[in-house]
Amino acid sequence: MSFINFLKKLKIYIQKIPRLFRVFIILFIFPLIVKFVVLPAFSGQPITITVLINALEAAQWQPLVEEFQQQHPNIRLQIIEGPNATDQVEDLYTSSFLLGNSPYDLVYMDIIWTPKFAAAGWLLDLSDRLSSEELDQFLQGDVRGGMYQEKLYRIPFRSDAGMLYYRQDLLEQAGYDPPETFAELIRISQDLQQQNLADWGYVWQGRQYEGLAAMFVEILRGSGAFWINPKTLEVGLDLPEAINGVDFLVSTITKGISPPGVTTYGEDETRRLFQSGRAVFLRNWPYVFALASDSPVAGKFNIKPMVHAPGESSGACQGGWGLGIASTSQHPEEAWQVIQFLSSEETQRKYTLITGYVPSRRSLFNDPEIVAKYSHYPQLLEVIENSALRPPIAQYAQASDILQRYLSAALTQRMSSEQAMKAAAEETRRLLSVNSQQSSVSRF
């Protein structure tokens, strides 16, 4: 009886509180109860690790995620599907970090984002997580691409490198060995074009975009020049060797070896020309191999490291993706477990067999299972070990934009090679000096 009385009293008491205030109390107290009473009761729930990936690759990750889930029931790996355009994914990561309190624990990074993200302080230092023996099992270019100022911020997942595709059948027919130097490539192209064996000699990426900078890194290495020395911040774009490199590219157009439209081509336009059998040589990434093997030129082509100037060596522009841990992550240990799983030999083998993406572990290039499916992998290792990095500096995006603008001006012959490279070098030096002055100020 007293209980019913108590309820009645309570009811009268509550009715005395103004209505608006009652609603307010419910709105305010309910979430508090959920937060401090209900949620802790479920604290046995798995910890969620979140990562943003472009939607295409997110679908390819699905089997890996399922396997990870089985092995680690205490961690929930949540994949957020992002846009397919790489730079839009970068924008999403950037804005989430700028606003603070980023929802992402893991960062799935293109190789060229690493220095910027690391310099901004958005990534955890992973240097102590792997021994040097463990690191040596990865491709050296991929590891170096994950470092910024001698510290490791990114563990390689899949690798990528530029190379020269050539039509083996046409070269044999005309009695040539694959070219080693720039001059040989031009000579063979001209000869094959004269014999009407192909419409075009050499196709490459000449449009003003990041692919242009990647392609040019290989030309620079092959000419014996460099872009920016990451340690001394010296700029080598106006070295005579670099200007010779630009001259080589311009000459492919003026000599009719490359189509005039090459200055508007990206990877896919050049791939289609090569696949249709209209070009002898192609500079491109490993993904072309599988696609071209399912085209009119199937079985008629091969790959080799990029051509170079006499006395120099060839370089393959290092690309690829890897994983870092966001410095704002609440669960770095669990995030590290995800990285360990994904970068392991077993996972990479599986991923390569499913998708055809190039792994970042050396041993996999001679792995019997992989070689059985992709017979060109031993050759690919030879190409990829000559890797040349785009300068791993914090202001890479800006430096790349400068180079792209002037290189594009030289290729479309709005400027001479020398003018363009001098201007590019000067502007790059100004950019780096502005920033290095500031960083020396910041130490005081």
Place this chain on the structure above:
Amino acid sequence: MKQNTIVRREQLIGWLLLIPALLVLSLVFVYPIVRAFWLSLFTENLGTQLQPIFSGLTNYSRMLGDGRFWQSMGNTTIFTVVSVLLELVLGMGIALILNQSFRGRGVVRTIAIIPWALPTAIMGLAWAWIFNDQFGVVNDLLQRVGLIQTGISWLGEPTLAMMALIIADVWKTTPFISIILLAGLQSIPQDLYEAHAMDGANPWQSFYQITLPLLMPQILIALLFRFAQAFGIFDLVQVMTGGGPAGATETVSIYIYSMVMRYLDFGYGAALVVVTFLLLVLAVAITARLLQRVRSV
């Protein structure tokens, strides 16, 4: 003396009543501008680990030698002047037509606003396809008529890409101007024209001597609105050309976006914002001044 205190008290009350509005204004407008100006005196970028370091006018002197900034400023100016003038002429024509009475006028008026109501990013994508060199409608039409043999790469040539952008922008925003002008036209009493005609004036004279002068306030408003909007154009360019080819369509807002979002150079980005803002204010002031003089003549 007594009169004076009453006036003073009324003024005080007036100011007091204004305070809420002034507060809102200063929070929404003044604070961001002052903040951007303050930030522009600092160096805050990747070189400083994103920490602000006072550097005075360094950012502004850097801007003087920044060819890319001046190129984007030139692009923006060309885009703004050409597209706003075209829109004004076309919008005036459309407004004059819509002001006549004809069957189905209501329907036509509604249809005329549709481009203005579409989201810019979506119509930008559509225009990018229209100007596509392989599959675009424009090349297809020109080829059928026999004007060209092979497809023109509209968005791949500096001048053509700018033209394509201007055409797309004119298509989208002409309705805005014509609606404003139509409202103005409807406020002009019909008997003025009748009296003018009785005095022997022809339609052209009526247009120059009655319509244009009486429509000046609406033209002024439409111009100012469109000028400020076109100067800050971002979405259309980002979707259609991304600022290319070779930076030929890069507008100031696209450049600022790269500076802040891609290069993470906040101090310099803020300086760009401040200079652009001041130039815009100056341009608007000059336009308004000129038009006022025209009106008073």
